[in-house]
Amino acid sequence: MPIKYIPYTPNTIEGQAVLDNITRTKRVLRYRENNEVYNRLERGMPYYEVETVEQVGEASENLIIRGECVSNCAYLKEQGIKVDLVYIDPPFASGADYAKSVYIRRNPKLAAKIKEAEQSIEMDELRTFEEKMYGDIWQKEDYLNWMYENLQAIKSIMSETATIYLHIDYHIGHYIKILMDEVFGEANFRNEIIWCTTSASNVKTDFPKKHDTIFRYVNSPEFIFNADDVRVPYAEGSLDRANRNVIGKGGMNFDSIKLNEKGKIPEDWWTDIQRAARYPGENVDYATQKPEKLLQRVIQASSNEGMVVADFFGGSGVTAKVANELGRKFIHCDVGINSIQTVRDRLVAEKANFIIKEVKDGVNLFRNPQQTMDKLATLITGLQTKVEGVSNFWLGAINDSKIGTVPVYVPDLIDSQQKLLDIPIINRIINQEIQNLSIAAKKVIVYYIDIADEKELKKFIKENNATTTDIELRDLKNLLHETVVNDELEFTCEKVENKNKDLFDAKEVYEIEITKFVSDRLQQKINEFNEKGNLQAINKGKEFDPIDISEEGLELIELISLDCKNSKGEWYSTTEIKIDKLGYVIYDGEKSKDFWNGKITSKEKPLRIKVRNISGDESIVSVE
Numbered sequence: 001m002p003i004k005y006i007p008y009t010p011n012t013i014e015g016q017a018v019l020d021n022i023t024r025t026k027r028v029l030r031y032r033e034n035n036e037v038y039n040r041l042e043r044g045m046p047y048y049e050v051e052t053v054e055q056v057g058e059a060s061e062n063l064i065i066r067g068e069c070v071s072n073c074a075y076l077k078e079q080g081i082k083v084d085l086v087y088i089d090p091p092f093a094s095g096a097d098y099a100k101s102v103y104i105r106r107n108p109k110l111a112a113k114i115k116e117a118e119q120s121i122e123m124d125e126l127r128t129f130e131e132k133m134y135g136d137i138w139q140k141e142d143y144l145n146w147m148y149e150n151l152q153a154i155k156s157i158m159s160e161t162a163t164i165y166l167h168i169d170y171h172i173g174h175y176i177k178i179l180m181d182e183v184f185g186e187a188n189f190r191n192e193i194i195w196c197t198t199s200a201s202n203v204k205t206d207f208p209k210k211h212d213t214i215f216r217y218v219n220s221p222e223f224i225f226n227a228d229d230v231r232v233p234y235a236e237g238s239l240d241r242a243n244r245n246v247i248g249k250g251g252m253n254f255d256s257i258k259l260n261e262k263g264k265i266p267e268d269w270w271t272d273i274q275r276a277a278r279y280p281g282e283n284v285d286y287a288t289q290k291p292e293k294l295l296q297r298v299i300q301a302s303s304n305e306g307m308v309v310a311d312f313f314g315g316s317g318v319t320a321k322v323a324n325e326l327g328r329k330f331i332h333c334d335v336g337i338n339s340i341q342t343v344r345d346r347l348v349a350e351k352a353n354f355i356i357k358e359v360k361d362g363v364n365l366f367r368n369p370q371q372t373m374d375k376l377a378t379l380i381t382g383l384q385t386k387v388e389g390v391s392n393f394w395l396g397a398i399n400d401s402k403i404g405t406v407p408v409y410v411p412d413l414i415d416s417q418q419k420l421l422d423i424p425i426i427n428r429i430i431n432q433e434i435q436n437l438s439i440a441a442k443k444v445i446v447y448y449i450d451i452a453d454e455k456e457l458k459k460f461i462k463e464n465n466a467t468t469t470d471i472e473l474r475d476l477k478n479l480l481h482e483t484v485v486n487d488e489l490e491f492t493c494e495k496v497e498n499k500n501k502d503l504f505d506a507k508e509v510y511e512i513e514i515t516k517f518v519s520d521r522l523q524q525k526i527n528e529f530n531e532k533g534n535l536q537a538i539n540k541g542k543e544f545d546p547i548d549i550s551e552e553g554l555e556l557i558e559l560i561s562l563d564c565k566n567s568k569g570e571w572y573s574t575t576e577i578k579i580d581k582l583g584y585v586i587y588d589g590e591k592s593k594d595f596w597n598g599k600i601t602s603k604e605k606p607l608r609i610k611v612r613n614i615s616g617d618e619s620i621v622s623v624e
């Protein structure tokens with residue numbers, strides 16, 4: 001349960017166009033009539049306990065927080081932290097799932113095998129070889145309700161002079177503009193920036209969609225806009241006309257306009273910034289990664305040195321990285337472990353100082369909400385998804401030999417607000433969802449993470465359930481615990497002569513050698529990949545060469561960190577190595593051409609060792 005609820009402030013500005021003004025039919029947006037959202041807004045932002053999990057470098061105000069946008073804002077508000085600039089690039093409601101490729105490390109023979117395997121498997125069948133990061137499939141109404149709550153939460157912690165940039169695209173951007181008018185006020189709208197990009201396109205029936213939209217709103221008329229810091233060169237034509245003193249089309253004499261020697265302020269359509277993939281040095285393999293140049297323009301225009309720049313859907317960490325480079329403080333938040341690890345490693349390479357925190361909202365996530373949801377479906381004994389007559393409000397149904405089909409409701413972990421089971425949800429189950437079932441269910445099972453007031457809820461069910469269906473409440477936390485199983489690690493630790501004086505200036509060092517690494521989670525994934533590949537090969541009459549992991553399992557390791565300071569509690573990485581996807585070692589953020597040899601050394605005696613596998617799961621073991 002949250003420790004308490006913190007009010008969203010302020011409420012919608014009076015007199016603004018609000019989405020409930022365009023409520024028409026059941027199918028159209030109606031979040032104002034949607035009591036669930038209304039009640040949640042009234043209740044406030046859930047404030048949970050927040051734990052410091054790691055300190056990198058020296059103590060600082062820079063933060064990385066793993067958690068949902070709304071609970072992160074509750075935490076910041078409770079700490080009295082205000083932000084001066086917000087850039088967010090939330091899921092676009094694009095109807096897609098985002099995944100990352102998992103690269104098996106080090107053994108070149110295996111790397112070659114994976115390549116072959118990839119080629120013999122159809123592209124869209126490759127998902128089993130990838131890890132899901134986050135889903136972006138929404139009902140429009142749910143998305144807008146969710147975004148409304150996020151925007152209210154973010155506004156609660158914006159300083160008086162703050163600006164927000166919201167990056168979106170055609171899928172839902174026009175609705176977002178109305179939401180932003182409502183939350184920030186039409187008078188505070190400053191720009192609709194069109195970021196134009198190019199890439200090959202096969203589209204023949206439409207104009208290829210090659211732009212994103214970035215809405216810029218300010219919190220008050222006292223906002224920051226450093227025009228001189230973002231000037232770009234004038235177009236040649238403008239310079240030429242100015243030089244020749246030509247009369248412009250509008251009758252304007254260019255000679256009379258003083259061209260600024262630093263260049264012009266970019267218009268609200270940006271064609272001079274490419275997608276991140278076009279800047280190879282920046283690529284951190286994070287789907288939807290945005291380019292640094294984009295963030296440089298945003299941060300330079302709308303903040304000053306020393307100010308706090310926040311990104312609540314931080315992804316690859318581009319905002320934090322650029323903010324740090326430009327002498328701003330940063331707050332990076334994201335709900336997925338992959339984002340937290342990616343930004344952490346990116347900032348370690350920058351020698352940045354920061355603290356990593358985690359919101360303890362009772363959900364022991366398996367990597368990210370998406371993967372946890374998938375895993376949960378397999379943990380509920382007998383659960384079948386996509387059962388006929390059972391709508392997708394339910395996760396699926398169990399077939400009970402005595403009472404028949406039992407629909408099962410599990411809160412959607414991707415939508416933070418579903419975590420609390422309260423009367424509006426139970427009401428919906430009783431009065432809508434059970435009645436909409438096209439099977440006669442004798443019982444339904446309702447899982448919950450938090451429960452508003454169990455006694456009251458049970459009383460409500462007793463008094464209001466006019467159906468003949470029993471409702472069984474179950475605590476999801478018991479199941480969530482089972483989603484996380486640690487990897488196993490065997491190693492030796494010895495004091496040896498220091499052979500690499502470039503790394504440490506010491507005669508002797510502690511050397512840890514990993515002798516065995518076992519990850520059931522990854523092995524399971526590889527087995528699934530092999531089975532699928534094999535089946536496909538059989539169907540095509542071909543041979544399949546499976547991925548084979550060595551007895552020692554070291555190919556499954558991505559990062560090893562040693563803590564020589566704390567033996568428990570928050571992690572302090574005294575020294576670490578990361579093995580890049582080609583097998584080269586990155587020492588404390590510094591790239592090298594050394595091939596990993598299974599060892600890591602440190603000057604001081606290690607107290608704990610942390611190993612991150614190639615899918616991002618971390619295990620900590622103490623060194624005796």
Ligand SMILES: C[S@@+](CC[C@H](N)C(=O)[O-])C[C@H]1O[C@@H](n2cnc3c(N)ncnc32)[C@H](O)[C@@H]1O
Pocket residue numbers: 067068069070089090091092133134286287288289290291312313314315316317318333334335336339414416
């Ligand atoms: C489009 S990506 C952001 C990409 C980022 N701008 C970059 O350049 O790498 C959206 C991110 O939002 C995160 N996310 C989704 N739902 C969230 C939530 N409720 N709270 C915080 N982060 C969330 C996802 O994990 C994902 O990393």
